[in-house]
Amino acid sequence: MSSAQSHATDGAPGATLLRVRDLQVGFPVRRGNWPWSPTLTLRAVNGVSFDLHPGETLGVVGESGCGKSTLARALLNLVPFEAGALTWFDQEMACEPRPDARAWLQVRRQVQMVFQDPLASLDPRMNILQILSEPLRTHEPGLSAGDRMERVCALLERVGLDRGQLYRYPHEFSGGQCQRIGIARALIVRPRVIICDEPVSALDVSIQAQIINLLRDLQQEFGLALIFIAHDLTVIRHVSQRVLVMYLGKVVEVADRRALFEHPQHPYTRALLASVPIPDPLTERHKASTALVGELPSPLDPPSGCAFRTRCPIAQPRCAQASPVLEPKGPAGAQAACWLA
């Protein structure tokens, strides 16, 4: 832990709930269809560091394939990480060679997850009562059936469903209602942190607003910290206090919400912001065209140096030589990984 103290992302006051240092997650991928084809490592998360403070919402944003969902899964050991340090509530979590199941059970009681697809993330053969009781059976085995029922009903009403729906099955609910159930399932064990992986991207605009407002109210009511993963920048701007921008497995910029959206430092962040269509015909039509060219490079064969240089509008020869590290740039507290920003 002493080595982690020296890292640049430290400095915010108060205890940290989660400290991530240089996290790496890789998947073996065989190139070719033969048993003797070489196996390469797809590094989905490549050296990510950040802290999570109590009560805050940390937004994680990036295009598909940038490693944001893998990061979320690695934080809960749903995929194993290869290297780096993960410290939950001042306890360093081991991963390789064998995760400590008891320690992870302790962590998962305090850290819950809400998934993207509201219907697919609920077991179709369980009714709502069973879905919401299961986490309690696991994490609070001493609870009597009556107490369990009481907790489930109280929370169900809090998320905007009613007691009469306890014995229904997930397919009987709409997408927005399923996501409410998913949120209730995460909240039932009274966690300190919820990791939301694209919780609203499958929902219609009008329902999306309901779920965002609900998450926000619950966060204040229960003093939760949220890690909110989304590809939609407008949603990220609305919910987050601090934002992490990822590109090809790396963090390219971290900053407070206002700093990031008003004074983006990294050229990738600027390009992302410029790509978002704005519901205002005059602004949108007179916006200079700043569309990025090309596509995300393959994470199996990332570019040398800065990963973004192949699409970067201001790239220079030095960007191909060495990979920039996160360092303070622009407004206070903001950090960006760019040689030229």
Added chain:
Amino acid sequence: MDTAAIAPRIPTGPAMLEVDRLSVRFQTPEGSLDAVRELSFSLAKGQTFGIVGESGSGKSQSMLAILGLLATNGHATGRARFEGQDLIAMAPRELNRIRGNRIAMIFQDPMTSLNPYLTIERQMTEVLEVQKNATPRAARARAHAMLEAVQIADPVRCLNGYPHQFSGGMRQRIMIAMALLCEPDLLIADEPTTALDVTVQAQIVGLLRSLQRDFGTGILMITHDLGLVAGLCDEVMVMYGGRIMEQGSAQDLFYRPSHPYTLALLNAAPRLHGEQNALVAIPGAPPNLARMPPGCPFAPRCPLADAGCDLAPGLTGEGHRRACHRPAADVSLQTLLRPQ
């Protein structure tokens, strides 16, 4: 604000597509349900027309009905005249001369709308050989040129490849190239960028814009994204529960929305600029088509609804039309729907 600045973009040419009281009804084991009710609009040559709505609003089914692509349990009534010919009444054989040739469609999911067994070349040249009697060599050259037009870096490699070898953005570009092969007069794009990242979406939107400038294609754009509509469309129609809620020019819709649903949609979306404390969520859920309210479909969720809304309102207004008994045109009503 200088709202006149974008007015000249709206062409005043003759109508190319005239849809008149189009309705779509599905027969299901639970009874019949009306997916689209009495849809009427017209599209001028070279115009971009946006249809906005949430899931279940009938926006996709109305387009499928126009192209005769409804599922077998669906039935369309009404008229959709494309340069004078009614597409709804047309026999499939005649329709085939128009589909893919004069009217082309881009589907939402580029992953599943390309045939995984055929090379890109085969999929692209087929339409030219069928519609234009092109020789294989000429068809291949045309496909090559079209892939270049949609900014595919290596058209030769692309032609010889299979769909799974390409990323989502590339596949969507291939779909667009395929749709434009016969230089259609009308392009129907059903959520063409929903499956794509914002940076790729910006590329595709830029592409659609320049193609429209170069070929003068009319575009019917179906989307749920108000931002996309603002940048691309001259005329916008908002649908809900199978009906038109409001229709007007882009300026009318965004600067002078008059239907409570349009206002609610605009307020429910989080924004990239300005302060927003809480999003103004629309209570409830979109209506179930099997259990539609008797009158205005939005009434159960509408803050302004009263007893009069049990009767379905007709479309009122010239140019800028809305279907509402209590249009939120005057300021006192708008404040009810605004945040704070």
